[in-house]
Amino acid sequence: MTDTLVKILDSAERDVRSKGFHAVSFRDIAAELGIKSASVHYHFPKKEDLGLALIARYSDRVFDALESKSDKTHTPKEHIDAMVDVYRSALAESDRICLCGMLGAESAGLPATMADAVAEFFNKNVDWLVERLPEQVAIEERKARASNIVSTLQGSMMMANSLGDHSFFDQAVSQISAG
Amino acid sequence: MTDTLVKILDSAERDVRSKGFHAVSFRDIAAELGIKSASVHYHFPKKEDLGLALIARYSDRVFDALESKSDKTHTPKEHIDAMVDVYRSALAESDRICLCGMLGAESAGLPATMADAVAEFFNKNVDWLVERLPEQVAIEERKARASNIVSTLQGSMMMANSLGDHSFFDQAVSQISAG
DNA sequence: GTCTATAATTTGATAGAC
DNA sequence: GTCTATCAAATTATAGAC
Numbered sequence: 352m353t354d355t356l357v358k359i360l361d362s363a364e365r366d367v368r369s370k371g372f373h374a375v376s377f378r379d380i381a382a383e384l385g386i387k388s389a390s391v392h393y394h395f396p397k398k399e400d401l402g403l404a405l406i407a408r409y410s411d412r413v414f415d416a417l418e419s420k421s422d423k424t425h426t427p428k429e430h431i432d433a434m435v436d437v438y439r440s441a442l443a444e445s446d447r448i449c450l451c452g453m454l455g456a457e458s459a460g461l462p463a464t465m466a467d468a469v470a471e472f473f474n475k476n477v478d479w480l481v482e483r484l485p486e487q488v489a490i491e492e493r494k495a496r497a498s499n500i501v502s503t504l505q506g507s508m509m510m511a512n513s514l515g516d517h518s519f520f521d522q523a524v525s526q527i528s529a530g
Numbered sequence: 531m532t533d534t535l536v537k538i539l540d541s542a543e544r545d546v547r548s549k550g551f552h553a554v555s556f557r558d559i560a561a562e563l564g565i566k567s568a569s570v571h572y573h574f575p576k577k578e579d580l581g582l583a584l585i586a587r588y589s590d591r592v593f594d595a596l597e598s599k600s601d602k603t604h605t606p607k608e609h610i611d612a613m614v615d616v617y618r619s620a621l622a623e624s625d626r627i628c629l630c631g632m633l634g635a636e637s638a639g640l641p642a643t644m645a646d647a648v649a650e651f652f653n654k655n656v657d658w659l660v661e662r663l664p665e666q667v668a669i670e671e672r673k674a675r676a677s678n679i680v681s682t683l684q685g686s687m688m689m690a691n692s693l694g695d696h697s698f699f700d701q702a703v704s705q706i707s708a709g
Numbered sequence: 710g711t712c713t714a715t716a717a718t719t720t721g722a723t724a725g726a727c
Numbered sequence: 728g729t730c731t732a733t734c735a736a737a738t739t740a741t742a743g744a745c
Binding site for chain 2: 741
């Protein structure tokens with residue numbers, strides 16, 4: 352059976368991804384698991400500890416999925432498609448936006464350690480793409496294309512969520528060029 | 531001199547756009563103006579009232595700026611550039627993301643009236659572009675392009691904010707095609 | 710319109726029993 | 728590891744004086 356720590360992270364991730372970090376309380380999380388808030392504090396003494404654990408786990412999951420989906424692929428187009436699929440799945444499976452999309456918006460109101468971890472997630476996303484875009488394209492152009500793609504994925508997730516229409520995501524990302 | 535109501539809206543907008551709706555309190559806003567929270571409640575009895583007023587004012591400002599910037603322009607490219615400029619100015623002048631970008635992320639944790647107003651803002655943004663893209667392009671394709679552009683603007687604002695680098699926005703939106 | 714005062718609730722967090 | 732109990736602070740919101 353799943354242990355409490357994982358259940359706490361699962362519940363907290365759901366809550367943060369739908370309402371934001373400040374709108375989620377230890378009591379909310381505890382109540383969802385049928386335990387007390389003091390038990391949540393046992394696993395994560397400070398809210399910041401919980402936030403950092405959420406970001407670390409989420410980032411690992413995204414990059415594991417990226418490696419897995421692009422395992423046997425080689426072309427830039429296939430790598431772009433892999434990232435689009437990872438984001439699409441994140442939206443479809445949870446009906447929620449990206450954890451770091453939420454925290455990136457709230458950035459200025461978060462502990463600096465969390466804001467830094469979120470920024471690192473974004474940099475890693477862009478870098479992952481830059482390394483897989485066509486070599487013959489100038490590095491500055493590759494950076495621009497990668498920045499554009501990750502921005503589009505983040506923005507379309509947020510808007511699809513707000514509009515209550517997942518097809519908005521597909522519509523918006525359909526315009527991402529093969530580069 | 532500016533009256534209190536406008537000062538409240540200005541202060542609240544700054545706070546919500548940097549930390550999120552739930553992270554902002556009536557006391558925060560009052561303290562910034564050197565008044566008491568009860569005085570803020572006089573102008574906006576419920577927090578929801580304040581939120582709705584913020585969205586209405588922000589939306590009006592954006593569409594006024596769009597009309598103004600695209601006043602004497604005619605081509606689709608000029609209209610796209612106008613919208614990019616409006617978003618760039620919103621980021622540059624405030625060092626903050628779009629109010630509705632923040633609230634769209636927090637959507638599920640907001641009063642339904644606010645979530646609906648935010649969704650309407652996004653729909654109006656997309657529609658504004660759809661009406662200005664080339665007529666000869668099929669309507670579905672125009673919708674996809676418009677959705678892509680607004681998504682990219684929202685996403686790149688959020689990421690530029692998280693990364694503390696406004697040039698990220700310029701890099702990402704430089705890829706928006708003239709269509 | 711702004712204030713003081715306060716109610717009712719929620720929050721992050723801790724001490725200590727089991 | 729989970730609980731009860733509790734705290735200090737913060738939150739939305741209201742009543743009523745000025």
